[in-house]
Amino acid sequence: MSIARLIDILATQNAALEAAYAKIGKAAPDLETPERLGVGDSDFEVARIRQTLVAAANQIIQTVRPAGETLLLETFGVLSTNALGIAEEFNIADVIAEAGPEGLHVDAISAKAGLDVPSVERILRYLATRHIFKEVKPNVFVNNRISELMRKNKPLKEIIAKPNSRYENSSLATAISLVNDDFVPVAPYLSKFVRDPGEWETPFNMAHQTQAKLWDWYGQPGNEYRMNRFAAFMKSAGSEFPEEIISDAIAALSLPPGSVVVDLGASTGHATLTMYRSFPNLKYIVEDLPELESVARNFWNSEAPEALTNGTVTIKPHSFLEPQPVKNASVYFFRVTLHNWPDKKVVDILRHLRDAAGPNSKLVALEAPQGHTCVMSGQKSQVPEPLLENLGIGGTSLFGPLDLQMWIMFNARERTEENFRSIGAASGWKLESAKPGILTTYTFSVV
Numbered sequence: 001m002s003i004a005r006l007i008d009i010l011a012t013q014n015a016a017l018e019a020a021y022a023k024i025g026k027a028a029p030d031l032e033t034p035e036r037l038g039v040g041d042s043d044f045e046v047a048r049i050r051q052t053l054v055a056a057a058n059q060i061i062q063t064v065r066p067a068g069e070t071l072l073l074e075t076f077g078v079l080s081t082n083a084l085g086i087a088e089e090f091n092i093a094d095v096i097a098e099a100g101p102e103g104l105h106v107d108a109i110s111a112k113a114g115l116d117v118p119s120v121e122r123i124l125r126y127l128a129t130r131h132i133f134k135e136v137k138p139n140v141f142v143n144n145r146i147s148e149l150m151r152k153n154k155p156l157k158e159i160i161a162k163p164n165s166r167y168e169n170s171s172l173a174t175a176i177s178l179v180n181d182d183f184v185p186v187a188p189y190l191s192k193f194v195r196d197p198g199e200w201e202t203p204f205n206m207a208h209q210t211q212a213k214l215w216d217w218y219g220q221p222g223n224e225y226r227m228n229r230f231a232a233f234m235k236s237a238g239s240e241f242p243e244e245i246i247s248d249a250i251a252a253l254s255l256p257p258g259s260v261v262v263d264l265g266a267s268t269g270h271a272t273l274t275m276y277r278s279f280p281n282l283k284y285i286v287e288d289l290p291e292l293e294s295v296a297r298n299f300w301n302s303e304a305p306e307a308l309t310n311g312t313v314t315i316k317p318h319s320f321l322e323p324q325p326v327k328n329a330s331v332y333f334f335r336v337t338l339h340n341w342p343d344k345k346v347v348d349i350l351r352h353l354r355d356a357a358g359p360n361s362k363l364v365a366l367e368a369p370q371g372h373t374c375v376m377s378g379q380k381s382q383v384p385e386p387l388l389e390n391l392g393i394g395g396t397s398l399f400g401p402l403d404l405q406m407w408i409m410f411n412a413r414e415r416t417e418e419n420f421r422s423i424g425a426a427s428g429w430k431l432e433s434a435k436p437g438i439l440t441t442y443t444f445s446v447v
């Protein structure tokens with residue numbers, strides 16, 4: 001009964017998705033066609049259709065697959081991370097791309113990538129089984145919609161000759177490298193940490209036997225490449241989120257020309273760039289740690305140098321753990337930054353902003369949506385039965401792991417609307433609205 005109902009949901013939502021694509025003259029996504037962002041990525045209504053399809057499909061899988069197989073597959077998850085890490089490290093998506101549409105045999109991939117044939121064959125078979133790469137003939141592989149995103153988008157020769165700049169044009173290769181190098185070694189410490197944190201603030205501290213915060217550790221000599229890789233990761237991961245989330249959040253405030261927007265923990269300021277392009281008549285301050293200043297300058301010099309020279313955008317090294325120097329800004333803006341801090345620290349950070357704010361200042365935070373899997377008592381379900389209320393991995397596919405990742409690296413978390421309301425109340429900010437979207441837009445005014 002439940003499966004028949006789920007199949008109905010699939011049929012209805014698939015028709016809705018095809019209609020949405022047809023409306024803009026495009027075909028619905030298929031696995032072969034590389035496409036970075038589809039129609040649904042910028043339109044939350046359409047994204048909900050896509051999320052509902054994934055939720056229903058996954059619920060069918062979880063229902064019909066033997067329960068033990070599901071548990072074991074989840075338990076083996078770290079091997080997928082490793083397999084992706086090897087494919088990334090040996091540039092396999094770029095090697096295959098250079099061969100053209102016919103694809104490449106594992107023998108040739110091995111010779112070009114510098115990885116032995118059995119390893120190439122096993123990694124590619126494992127990933128192709130998960131629809132990452134496609135095996136077109138026995139042992140001959142091409143890229144597909146998913147593996148395309150692993151490319152570094154540079155000639156292989158250049159990737160190998162200049163490893164320090166290999167992620168410049170990449171999309172998610174950076175994320176795969178970062179997760180494998182910086183996060184995976186820390187993950188096993190979570191179980192030790194929850195039993196007894198000892199002297200350590202985070203599992204990350206316990207793993208590296210350091211009291212330094214991740215950001216300070218990135219700033220230490222020898223870790224410069226990690227800091228740069230993280231900035232490249234935020235730029236590429238950030239571009240997976242539709243730009244409309246940012247521009248809609250600013251548009252909703254109807255700011256007069258010349259209003260000042262401070263982007264805190266901005267990294268290079270790629271979210272600011274989106275605002276600047278949509279609202280060039282506002283003024284922007286890009287704040288992050290001093291170590292990122294030169295990366296941010298390079299970014300603006302290549303993307304919009306005029307913004308720096310005409311004073312529309314100012315790059316200002318500043319730690320948000322200190323009193324905020326920009327007083328009475330119209331907007332203090334964060335994108336996926338507060339989730340890096342435990343509640344007590346977020347209250348400190350927001351108090352500094354409250355002290356700097358004027359009576360009409362707003363605080364805007366774009367953060368990952370978090371919700372219960374069941375309906376809240378007294379409320380009506382917003383999703384078709386029998387789906388999970390948060391659409392399971394359809395609705396929170398990335399943000400579930402991100403919540404745990406915030407835990408291992410920062411002892412921090414993704415937050416619900418209620419969490420944000422109480423953090424605001426403790427720091428002098430009133431939560432005015434929480435606009436749902438691929439990221440939720442939380443807007444606060446001063447109390």
Ligand SMILES: C[S@@+](CC[C@H](N)C(=O)[O-])C[C@H]1O[C@@H](n2cnc3c(N)ncnc32)[C@H](O)[C@@H]1O
Pocket residue numbers: 215234235238264265266267268270271287288289292318319320321334335336337340
């Ligand atoms: C998860 S990234 C988010 C970057 C950016 N907001 C975005 O959406 O791409 C968090 C950022 O916070 C910055 N950060 C960490 N500690 C900071 C501090 N004390 N003051 C200012 N920025 C900080 C990091 O350098 C990093 O760029």
